[in-house]
Amino acid sequence: MKHDQYKKLIIDSAQALGFFHVGFAKADFLEEEAPKLEQWLQQNYHGKMAYMANHFDKRLDPRLLEPGTKTIISLLLNYYPAQTQHDDQAPKIAKYAYGKDYHYVIKEKLKELLTTLRTQIGDIQGRAFVDSAPVMDKVWAKKAGLGWIGKNTNLIEPKNGSFFFIAELFVDLEITPDGPIKDYCGTCTRCIDACPTDALATPYLIDATRCISYLTIELKDADLPSEFKGKMENWAFGCDICQDVCPWNRFSKIQKEDAFEPHPEFLNLSSKEWESLSAESFRFLFGKSALKRTNFKGIQRNIQFLKKEN
Numbered sequence: 299m300k301h302d303q304y305k306k307l308i309i310d311s312a313q314a315l316g317f318f319h320v321g322f323a324k325a326d327f328l329e330e331e332a333p334k335l336e337q338w339l340q341q342n343y344h345g346k347m348a349y350m351a352n353h354f355d356k357r358l359d360p361r362l363l364e365p366g367t368k369t370i371i372s373l374l375l376n377y378y379p380a381q382t383q384h385d386d387q388a389p390k391i392a393k394y395a396y397g398k399d400y401h402y403v404i405k406e407k408l409k410e411l412l413t414t415l416r417t418q419i420g421d422i423q424g425r426a427f428v429d430s431a432p433v434m435d436k437v438w439a440k441k442a443g444l445g446w447i448g449k450n451t452n453l454i455e456p457k458n459g460s461f462f463f464i465a466e467l468f469v470d471l472e473i474t475p476d477g478p479i480k481d482y483c484g485t486c487t488r489c490i491d492a493c494p495t496d497a498l499a500t501p502y503l504i505d506a507t508r509c510i511s512y513l514t515i516e517l518k519d520a521d522l523p524s525e526f527k528g529k530m531e532n533w534a535f536g537c538d539i540c541q542d543v544c545p546w547n548r549f550s551k552i553q554k555e556d557a558f559e560p561h562p563e564f565l566n567l568s569s570k571e572w573e574s575l576s577a578e579s580f581r582f583l584f585g586k587s588a589l590k591r592t593n594f595k596g597i598q599r600n601i602q603f604l605k606k607e608n
C-alpha cells in the first residue's frame with residue numbers, strides 16, 4: 299500500500315528543520331553500484347579505510363541493514379559558510395568542518411523529524427543515518443532525484459552546488475520514488491584538472507589514497523607519504539579544491555544553521571598562530587567540531603608536513 303499522502307508532510311517537516319531538499323527512493327538492492335564498489339575495493343582505492351570493505355552486502359541493500367525498510371528519504375543540509383579563513387597563507391580547513399560536528403547537529407534534527415512523523419502518522423519504523431553506517435548516501439540522494447554525482451564524485455544539486463551534508467531516514471512506509479535527474483557535467487574537466495594529487499585521474503572515480511581529505515583525516519600514519527610533498531596546496535584538514543572549482547558551486551547559498559557558524563577566532567588564526575597552536579587552544583576552538591576526528595596530534599602532523607613542503 300502506498301503512503302504518498304505523507305510525502306508533503308515529510309517534506310514540509312524536514313524543511314522546517316532546515317533541510318533544503320528532500321527526495322524519496324525505493325529501498326532496493328543497488329545492482330548498478332555492486333560491481334563498481336567491488337572494483338573500487340579490489341583496486342584498493344579505499345586504502346586504510348578498512349571499514350569501507352566491511353558490511354559489503356548491507357552497504358548495497360538497506361533492507362539488510364534495517365529490515366522492513368521500504369523507502370530511503372534523502373535530505374540535504376547546507377554548510378556553505380559566509381566567510382572563509384582570513385589569512386590566505388594559513389593551513390586550510392575544509393568548509394564542512396568550520397562549525398559544530400555535523401554528526402550531532404544532523405542526528406538531532408533527524409530525531410526530531412522522526413518524532414514529528416510518529417506524532418502525525420502513527421507508529422512508523424524509522425532509522426536515521428548521517429555518515430555513520432554502511433550507507434551509500436550519494437547514491438541514494440542521486441536515486442531520489444536530488445542531484446547527479448559529478449566527475450569529482452560529489453553529489454551536485456543544480457540550484458545549490460555541492461557544499462551540503464547528506465542524511466538519510468530509512469522508513470517502512472512505501473512512498474512513490476522520485477526519479478534521478480540528468481548528469482550536467484558535460485565536457486567540463488575543471489575538478490580533474492585542478493586536483494593537485496591526481497586523485498580524480500579517472501572521472502567519476504576517486505582514488506581515495508591520493509585524496510588530500512583521506513591523507514589529512516583518515517590516514518593515521520606517523521607521517522604523510524613523501525610523494526605528496528609540494529602537492530598539498532596548504533590543506534591541513536580535508537580539501538575543497540574540486541568543489542571550489544566546480545562551476546555549479548556558483549549557486550551555493552550562505553548556510554543559516556547557527557551550529558555551523560565557525561568560532562570567530564578560528565577564522566582569524568594566522569599561519570604563525572597555527573604553527574604555535576597549543577593542545578588547549580585546539581580543544582577550545584575545535585573541541586566540538588569535526589576537526590577533533592584527527593585530534594591535536596593529527597593536525598600537528600599535517601601542519602608539520604605542510605611546513606616541510608614550503
Ligand code: SF4
Nearest residue numbers: 493509510537539540
Ligand atoms: S578533495 Fe582535493 S585531493 Fe581530493 S579529489 Fe578533490 S581536489 Fe583532489
Ligand code: SF4
Nearest residue numbers: 448449483486489544
Ligand atoms: S568541475 Fe565540472 S566536471 Fe567536475 S564535477 Fe563540476 S561540473 Fe562536473
